[in-house]
Amino acid sequence: MLVFEFKAYGKSSQFTAVDEAIRTAQFVRNSCLRYWMDNQKVDKYDLNKYCAVLAGDFPFASELNSQARQASAERAWSAISRFYENCKKGIPGKKGYPQFQKDCRSVEYKSTGWKLAEDRKSIKFTDKKGIGKLKLKGTRDLHFYSFSQIKRVRLVKRASGVYVQFSIDVHRKEQTESSGNTIGLDVGLKEYYTDSNGVMVENPRFLRKGEKVLKRCQRRVSRKVKASKNRGKARQILGKRHLKISRKRKDHAIKLARCVVQSNDLIAYEDLRIKNMAKNHCLAKSINDASWYQFRIWLEYFGKVFGKVTVAVNPQYTSQECSSCGAIVKKTLSTRTHVCQCGCVMDRDFNAARNILSRGLGTVGHTGTFALNASNALGDESSTFAGEILHQQVMS
Incomplete structure (x- = not known):
């Protein structure tokens, strides 16, 4: 549709x-x-x-x-x-x-x-x-x-x-050549996401950048007399500012998700509960501004369109577990570098992305080098719907 x-x-x-x-x-x-x-x-x-x-x-x-x-x-x-x-x-x-x-x-x-x-x-x-x-x-x-x-x-x-x-009512399906690439994505607030190859995408922070204009428009609404025509005009301008920010956020999610899906045959990402995470009042605005859920929805959609595998994995201990030896290294949110006794030193998000990819491959199964073709990489059979838990993942 x-x-x-x-x-x-x-x-x-x-x-x-x-x-x-x-x-x-x-x-x-x-x-x-x-x-x-x-x-x-x-x-x-x-x-x-x-x-x-x-x-x-x-x-x-x-x-x-x-x-x-x-x-x-x-x-x-x-x-x-x-x-x-x-x-x-x-x-x-x-x-x-x-x-x-x-x-x-x-x-x-x-x-x-x-x-x-x-x-x-x-x-x-x-x-x-x-x-x-x-x-x-x-x-x-x-x-x-x-x-x-x-x-x-x-x-x-x-x-x-x-x-x-x-x-x-139309079934959209596009054929693309298999690239043989797999990727794990770890979303964050400092960077929008870090993948298992070490590539980091900048967080656009559309709401933060437009907050100054929004506050000025909101003050103009507050100064007007209630139920007056001037207040209605001020509310209209404020609504247009919010609409512009939401459209920017949606456009960014669509283009980024399409690029990720077209470049890889398997995409593993965290099965996050955004609603629970937003209960943290210190980070709620930044979490909602990042719009991770919208990015996930478009990942799954383009996975179905291009016939690629998208799998959501359990995010528990992906940041604490060492991607080299599997040991648990406790960290706070302020600790941005992963340092393990085995000698592994890397960025915290990069380590988490590697763990996410490992769990994603463990979920779908692989032998040696992971390679998919259009016949066994059907997105409608492998995509996890938003809100579903990992053990309900249905695979061919």
């Missing part, structure tokens, strides 16, 4: 109608959640039927396309099913009980309620919300795909405007 995004252009009245459609989708989602709370043994199909009841009781809900209402009900059921799964798995702490949505920013249409122009440069929404025809501008070309391949159309509101997303 590919998702293409285009900037939407139209009149102010059309964007007002988009806001109304998003509010209606939020209302349907929260109403379905309340219906589940008040009734026992409610399943996904009951929520879809309840959408018709809402349309009959509330005129503004009937103006939204019927399949868009069902998509909002599916969002409610997604939160409910995730809560059920967490309870079955016995996850410690909070299980993620479904919450009412307060700030919805998107509405999703299925196969009806919209009509794409023949030239693929505009889209018309045909429900009773009055959105009408919106012009599309983007770098992607929809001419390569038929109308039947477009399964979902989503209207997303951001600080920089309204965007239209197309979910296209």
Whole structure:
């Protein structure tokens, strides 16, 4: 499934109608959640039927396309099913009980309620919300795909405007030559990552670099009178600054992950729990700014696309264990050099990256020089999904 995004252009009245459609989708989602709370043994199909009841009781809900209402009900059921799964798995702490949505920013249409122009440069929404025809501008070309391949159309509101997303049903697969290289990655805050070859990639620190501008924009918002137009304009500028930083972070993760996957046949990385690590208040901002989870997601995605092996290993003692002799050398976070009694002296992160690669090779198995080809390096069979533990790794 590919998702293409285009900037939407139209009149102010059309964007007002988009806001109304998003509010209606939020209302349907929260109403379905309340219906589940008040009734026992409610399943996904009951929520879809309840959408018709809402349309009959509330005129503004009937103006939204019927399949868009069902998509909002599916969002409610997604939160409910995730809560059920967490309870079955016995996850410690909070299980993620479904919450009412307060700030919805998107509405999703299925196969009806919209009509794409023949030239693929505009889209018309045909429900009773009055959105009408919106012009599309983007770098992607929809001419390569038929109308039947477009399964979902989503209207997303951001600080920089309204965007239209197309979910296209297509299996992406690219063939690349086998390089015979293997690599282990140790992510960090000083360097973005250090690989098992000793190569270090600089940490961009996008949030830290843009923090001065963000603070100035935040002060301007605080000075304005609440609920005034000037405050709304200041909030818009602040939102655009945050959006720019998040886009930089995403672009960096995508390009770096693609480069790593194309250059190696096996990529081993740490199976980190970012949420637990961010509980350290001294390092939380830097950890979230590094966006290791996003980098991991794109590693696994490109592993499937290019047919490469991506494996997540247990990070326990990767920094303390000596990569030469296997002895445990205790270190604090401030100790950046690994010094072992066997005579091994190297950078702390380099030592950890070598241990990660060793564990990754031990997980998938290897004989002598590790070499893979496209037939036995299928990413969909070897990639560990985010949140899974090591012993659940499924290999061919």
